[in-house]
Amino acid sequence: MDEQIIYCCGCAIDVTARLTNGAEVYPNRPDLAHLPFWICDQCGNYVGCHHRTPKATQPLGVIPTPDLRNARRWIHLILDPLWKKKGMSRRKLYGLLSKKMGQEFHTAKLKTIEEARLAYLAVRQIEQDSRKRLND
Secondary structure (H helix, E strand, C coil), X not given: CCEEEEEECCCCEEEEEEEEEXXXXXXXXXXXXXXXXXXXXXXXXXXXXXXXXXXXXXXXXXXXXXHHHHHXXXXXXXXXXXXXXXXXXXXXXXXXXXXXXXXXCCHHHCCCHHHHHHHHHXXXXXXXXXXXXXXX
């Protein structure tokens, strides 16, 4: 059985996570059944993997709670268009966010709802600054 130490946001500690698949995590989604996931057996929270890379079972960050997973989705809704459509490189954008956050930024490393709120506000500020530059 594959195991790995990963920080679990639900337990608020490093846990020994177990490698599983989408059939366990999303039993009603047969399209995800073959994908790898790391699960915390203590609380049931899980994180996906970099399945499209050579490191197919590398976790996509820390294990989030459902609320934190949802908060990350909201962040990505405004974050991704900034680097995909607005001409700003992803590296530059994440560098700006790291500066605003005071630490290296990546949504997958957000551990609390409070961190997610701060990240959301920082992304919104960058988005507004970007709009202002385009309109000037």
